[in-house]
Amino acid sequence: MSNNYHIYYENPVGRAVDDPMGFARLTYQPGLRSFDEFKDLLRHVMKLLIRQQDGCLLIDQRVMTPFTPEEQEYVIQQWLPRLVEEGGYRYGAVLVAQNVFARLATATVISAVRDLSITYQYFEQEAEAITWLMSQQRQAVRA
Numbered sequence: 603m604s605n606n607y608h609i610y611y612e613n614p615v616g617r618a619v620d621d622p623m624g625f626a627r628l629t630y631q632p633g634l635r636s637f638d639e640f641k642d643l644l645r646h647v648m649k650l651l652i653r654q655q656d657g658c659l660l661i662d663q664r665v666m667t668p669f670t671p672e673e674q675e676y677v678i679q680q681w682l683p684r685l686v687e688e689g690g691y692r693y694g695a696v697l698v699a700q701n702v703f704a705r706l707a708t709a710t711v712i713s714a715v716r717d718l719s720i721t722y723q724y725f726e727q728e729a730e731a732i733t734w735l736m737s738q739q740r741q742a743v744r745a
Contacts, residue, residue, distance in 0.1 A: 611646035618647045625658035626650045630666035657692030663699040669707040678714045693738040694722045695731035
């Protein structure tokens, strides 16, 4: 990770980063997660998005372990609706997980929240994800 990144919050589940290009990043670590630490990380991502005010989030799931049913339920029913309402979340660039079960769990979450006004795009390469996210930021500024 580049030295000019500002780690906003980090725990064993992952990190929330204030990217110097102006968007927020959520990077998951591999391995089992405690539910409380999972919720703490997501709470800090929300605070960061509220601060950023551009609604753009890069979600790096490349080494992520699949969501548990409890985590899925929390993300679908509580976190994402609040992130949209309070954090202004609109655009998610997802670096897809290597683990096929993690990809399926993410697809389940995205499908369940399709009524929320979030646009997701999936990427294998970080540079492509950043380019797309930056284009969403520019469109949001013009709108």
